[in-house]
Amino acid sequence: MxxxxxxxxxxxxxxxxxxxxxxxxxxxxxxxxxxxxxxxxxxxxxxxxxxxxxxxxxxxxxxxxxxxxxxxxxxxxxxxxxxxxxxxxxxxxxxxxxxxxxxxxxxxxxxxxxxxxxPGIVQIAGTGAITYGLTQQGEFHRVGGWGYLFDDQGSGYDLGKQALSRVFQAYDGRGKPTILSQLLLDYFSVDEIPELIPKIYTDREARDIIAPISQLVLNAYDSNDEIAHEIVRGAADQFTLNIQTIMDQAFQQETPPQVALAGGIFNRSDVFIPLIKEKLEPYLEINRVExxxxxxxxxxxxxxxxxxxxxxxxxxxxxxxxx
Amino acid sequence: MxxxxxxxxxxxxxxxxxxxxxxxxxxxxxxxxxxxxxxxxxxxxxxxxxxxxxxxxxxxxxxxxxxxxxxxxxxxxxxxxxxxxxxxxxxxxxxxxxxxxxxxxxxxxxxxxxxxxxPGIVQIAGTGAITYGLTQQGEFHRVGGWGYLFDDQGSGYDLGKQALSRVFQAYDGRGKPTILSQLLLDYFSVDEIPELIPKIYTDREARDIIAPISQLVLNAYDSNDEIAHEIVRGAADQFTLNIQTIMDQAFQQETPPQVALAGGIFNRSDVFIPLIKEKLEPYLEINRVExxxxxxxxxxxxxxxxxxxxxxxxxxxxxxxxx
Missing domain, CATH: 3.30.420.40 (ATPase, nucleotide binding domain)
Known part of the structure; x- marks a missing residue:
């Protein structure tokens, strides 16, 4: 039975x-x-x-x-x-x-x-981001995930924030132009960049408004936008650092662990898996969690x-x- | 009269x-x-x-x-x-x-x-940060200051956030050790880094809790802490970029403008004025607003x-x- x-x-x-x-x-x-x-x-x-x-x-x-x-x-x-x-x-x-x-x-x-x-390592990146590892011996490790205020690298909220930051930098003349500007104007249905401000700073939880903007970053990445590439590569670097940190801490004596990617950001695992593999050992098995x-x-x-x-x-x- | x-x-x-x-x-x-x-x-x-x-x-x-x-x-x-x-x-x-x-x-x-x-340029850095310029012809320019969610580089809130981020990175083993860890433990009267979390994520406005941590960054800077030096130099780079952006936009045809620094961060103008001067034209007049x-x-x-x-x-x- x-x-x-x-x-x-x-x-x-x-x-x-x-x-x-x-x-x-x-x-x-x-x-x-x-x-x-x-x-x-x-x-x-x-x-x-x-x-x-x-x-x-x-x-x-x-x-x-x-x-x-x-x-x-x-x-x-x-x-x-x-x-x-x-x-x-x-x-x-x-x-x-x-x-x-x-x-x-x-x-x-x-x-x-x-x-x-x-055993293995999971990198989660949804609205927030955190990395866990579990060894053959049952030791549990954690890196990141200390909250959206100061530790959310690679999360949807982080990607969305960076997009906004870059778009306003471009608007001020402090930063390079990016197609994210037009994508954000369209997404929020406004005509001028400063009009985004009342759409973002509202009574609603800012994370719920900003995290979905990560989708626009990935659209801009697909269109080869330079700024979007910087943001996406920055996120991949963070994931790589977190995974590597847990490998160094917990898996030095073991065969390379499986690495699993979970959360909405990895709907684009086609983008992130190659970027992460580039820097981690290439024989490492990395898969999107199904x-x-x-x-x-x-x-x-x-x-x-x-x-x-x-x-x-x-x-x-x-x-x-x-x- | x-x-x-x-x-x-x-x-x-x-x-x-x-x-x-x-x-x-x-x-x-x-x-x-x-x-x-x-x-x-x-x-x-x-x-x-x-x-x-x-x-x-x-x-x-x-x-x-x-x-x-x-x-x-x-x-x-x-x-x-x-x-x-x-x-x-x-x-x-x-x-x-x-x-x-x-x-x-x-x-x-x-x-x-x-x-x-x-006429001149003022860089403000208190809880938030913004840069203004006013030309001889009365044209008003503004760079930055789009709010704490995504555009507060060099503000007290930004410096405080970065300190927290670096301290948790060090704790996780993702980042270098910094004396900011001990300074933060002492400041919040707790024994372990994770105990900082409930001190930061409270019902109070996060900015009011995080912005004063900028003071610890400057203390650690004085003690030659490498991470604090990176944070402070990053802020100075932002101020320099903002000031330079307004100079390029508005003061190209004029004699170099006066530059004024206002707000609590520039209580340490002894730190910031040399760092800003390093990259801007050295004959520029930069003063703390009195x-x-x-x-x-x-x-x-x-x-x-x-x-x-x-x-x-x-x-x-x-x-x-x-x-």
Missing amino acids: LAIVIGIDGGGTKTKGVMANEKGQILAETTVGATNPNSVSPRDIEDRLKKLFRTLKHEDQSSFEQGRFCFAGMSGIGESQDDNVLNKVFNKVCASHSIACQLNNDGINALYAGTLGE LEPVAGAVIAAFKCLDIKISEEFESNFKKGVFS | LAIVIGIDGGGTKTKGVMANEKGQILAETTVGATNPNSVSPRDIEDRLKKLFRTLKHEDQSSFEQGRFCFAGMSGIGESQDDNVLNKVFNKVCASHSIACQLNNDGINALYAGTLGE LEPVAGAVIAAFKCLDIKISEEFESNFKKGVFS
């Missing part, structure tokens, strides 16, 4: 739970609100987890009753004193369903979604149980809920 | 008004709230201006009745559609006192406070009336209210 586990990917905007077997067949899935202990109260986290488990159970009660293990990769864990709070809440909710659970940093999810459970992070949580759960996932795991998981 | 004018320096946090004569003797002064039309309602601006004029009149009624001209250098003017609002409010309040008034960008205040009414911006508004008012300020203006103005 196939084993059944629950994997949870908990984040600052939403928390996804999936019940699946080691073939990667998804038996039930659901999404509830944010569960980052830095921004959500223990009370709300508890309510959300209860709802998550209740829904999984409701979707497939007989499978749920076979499942006795849950792995939760949670954002914000390992960074503050809130870890105990999160552990307590999880243990309480899981115990009420007679499920054992293990918590860890959500970097594990992203990593295992890319390496299918092998599975969503919660798949990594499911894989982590099977690893905890010492159960090998089957070869069809990836293709099955991609198909969504199994029926 | 000496002429009497009113100078106003209107900003995003406060608005200062001074009544003075051409000798720089201050007859009355007062400070009211913010009057930046981007953030304050026309109604509140009107109330604040009424209060400002009322207080100046109350402080020295006979001088007030001789004064018939006001120059107001206002932040946020010339950047949006709000200029008309501001002009209307000013004309209304001034008319009720039979005072003529002229409005302009507050860059004029900073510039004239530095050049005592001569007078507060509202003095520039008073000087601008006298220029509007074609009255020359006297040689004692600067020393008298520094003395404060004349009695």
Whole structure:
């Protein structure tokens, strides 16, 4: 009989739970609100987890009753004193369903979604950016990701900010012209560069306005714009530095690790993989992560149980809920 | 008889008004709230201006009745559609006192406070940074200052952000060690670098927390810290680029302009003046602005009336209210 586990990917905007077997067949899935202990109260986290488990159970009660293990990769864990709070809440909710659970940093999810459970390095670049490494011995490493205010190199927010900076530099005559100017005018539907200011400095979170501009940077890169090339190469250099830092710290004695790239910026892995390979050892295996992070949580759960996932795991998981 | 004018320096946090004569003797002064039309309602601006004029009149009624001209250098003017609002409010309040008034960008205040009414260039670097130029022909130029999100090079906020970025890079092993790490731990009274995060990401405005860190950068510079030297030189390069950009745009046909440095960062003009001179023409006159911006508004008012300020203006103005 196939084993059944629950994997949870908990984040600052939403928390996804999936019940699946080691073939990667998804038996039930659901999404509830944010569960980052830095921004959500223990009370709300508890309510959300209860709802998550209740829904999984409701979707497939007989499978749920076979499942006795849950792995939760949670954002914000390992960074503050809130870890105990999160552990307590999880243990309480899981115990009420007679499920054992293990918590860890959500970097594990992203990593295992890319390496299918092998050790390696994952470079994440979405709205924010962070790099994780996990060795054969289970040592976890982290580089970057200290927040958008001063440490977001290579993130969508960073690329968008740089585009704006360069466009205003060009406007002032301090910097070279770039086609990003016209792309930004079109994107925000304004006629003059200074009119961008009220579009950017609004009551909305600046990251949500600026991060999508990274897309324009990649469009300008495709059009061989010099400034866009500088910005994209700068981001690739940051990714390379982060990956190299973790290789030096953790993988010197091992065979070269797999490197996985996750997050919206790597929708353009065709651009970034060659740029990263240029500077890292060329025999290194670098791939775009194909599975969503919660798949990594499911894989982590099977690893905890010492159960090998089957070869069809990836293709099955991609198909969504199994029926 | 000496002429009497009113100078106003209107900003995003406060608005200062001074009544003075051409000798720089201050007859009355007062400070009211913010009057930046981007953030304050026309109604509140009107109330604040009424209060400002009322207080100046109350402080020295006979001088007030001789004064018939006001120059107001206002932040946020010339950047949006709000200029008309501001002009209307000013004309209304001034008319009720039979005072003529002229409005302009507050860059004029900073510039004239530095050049005592001569054409020139002012580089401002406080919490934010911006560069203005004014030619003999009255053309006004502006470079930078497009806001802290993406255009604040050389500001206190920028220097502070860079310090944090470098300290976390060193912590991760991505960057060189710097004594800024210890300086920051001491400044925020924490033991480990990650404990800085909750000190920086709070409900308070991040700029108010980060900009003062620029002071630590200058302390580390004095101790010959390599990273601090890179940050400070980077800021000096930005100032140089901005000043050079305005020289190229506006002063090619003229004798080299005076360059004035204003704002908290240039409390360390001993550091920045040599670094800026290194790259700009060495015969250029670069000085720290000694007078507060509202003095520039008073000087601008006298220029509007074609009255020359006297040689004692600067020393008298520094003395404060004349009695």
